[in-house]
Amino acid sequence: MCTAILPALPKVAAACVLLASLCGACDAHALERSSIRGVTIGPIESSLHPGKGYGSEPYGRTLGELGRWGATWVSLTPFGRTFDLKPSGIALEFEAPFDDNRANVIAAIRMAHARGLRVLLVPHLWVETGAWRAEIDPGSDEGWQRWARSYQDFIVTWARVAAEADADMLSVGVELRSWVTTARAPSFVEVIHAVREVYRGPLTYSANWDDVMDTTILGELDVIGINAFYPLTDKEDASFEQLLAGGRKVASQVAELAHNWKRPVLFTEIGYTTRPDPALRPWEWPDRMKHVRVDQRAQAMAYRALIAPLLEVPDFMGFFVWRVYADPDDMSQEAEWGFSPKGKLAEVVVRDAFTTHWAADGDQEPGSVLVRWRAPTPGWF
DSSP: OOTTTSOOOOSSOHHHHHHHHHOTTSOGGGGOOOOEEEEEEEOOOOTTSTTOSTTSHHHHHHHHHHHHHTOOEEEEOOEEEESSSSOSOOBOOSSSOHHHHHHHHHHHHHHHHHTTOEEEEOOEEEETTSOOGGGOOOSSHHHHHHHHHHHHHHHHHHHHHHHHHTOSEEEEEESOHHHHTSTTHHHHHHHHHHHHHHOOSOEEEEEETTTGGGOTTGGGOSEEEEEOOOOOOSSTTOOHHHHHHHHHHHHHHHHHHHHHHTOOEEEEEEOOOSSSSTTTSTTSOGGGOSSOOOOHHHHHHHHHHHHHHHTTOTTEEEEEEEEEESSTTOOTTSOTTSSOOTTSHHHHHHHHHHTSOOGGGSOOOTTHHHHHHHSOSTTOO
């Protein structure tokens, strides 16, 4: 680990000891790490932004910036494309030719490693109609068989990239509710087995926060992954204490999930937008709203209320902030009221979390994390 840019951290987290006991298929070196303090770096793959995506000089500056935050991992998100919710296949090209994206992702992984950062590779599906990938339904047994073969080709292709670049963890899917929570799930288990044939590192799957309890493939994974856009309240103008109560409920669910499946839990995505009441209905995209008001304080409160109780859960492995972009100087990728915490009060919350001792890091005084996080600097909120 690059001690010039990262804080000194314990080398073996309690959750990772559990992971080591589970992951017989994984390379041993992939398990010797601390808890995951991560940030997702979004690609800038469009030909309108040449030289600014994964593997570029601007991307290298983003890595340096995240190291100064205290991050120890980054997540990279290449995409494949389907047209609608009844797909017959997946196109590997996305915004740029696949061979270019493949080379850039490999370069991006190696650049992160050179800076002492670990890498989670999370291949996503983009549905051209704007529909949600969780609702994909090919409509017949034959259609599902065709879809399963196509998806396996897609994820195994990226698994080979992960193996070639020595990525530290791979997500085998993102929000595929209609597949992994239904009677179709056994065909996804076959996909996981195919991935393990080409990639020897730890595997996770990025379940949506509201269907992870119904996801039946968790026993096939090494780490339970959740895209954790949890609502923390059902009321507008909730106080920090009310949001924190919601965060405690999430932490309780995480502990229960880890206990039931004997797997550590990782939040493959967390984030709240920079607007009033972002933790009320986090799934509502501000892009579709009118007259959105920027509210850094509300975003920071939501981050703190979600994260603080989780840091006391020994089997909570860590989280990835959603998200910053490959070019740290390009502000065109997201509006000011978007998800990125960069340059906002939420960035300070993330930095504080990254440099705080977690239960999963090992020995610590019980309750110390939550006490610290419940007593921020006067006037912070």
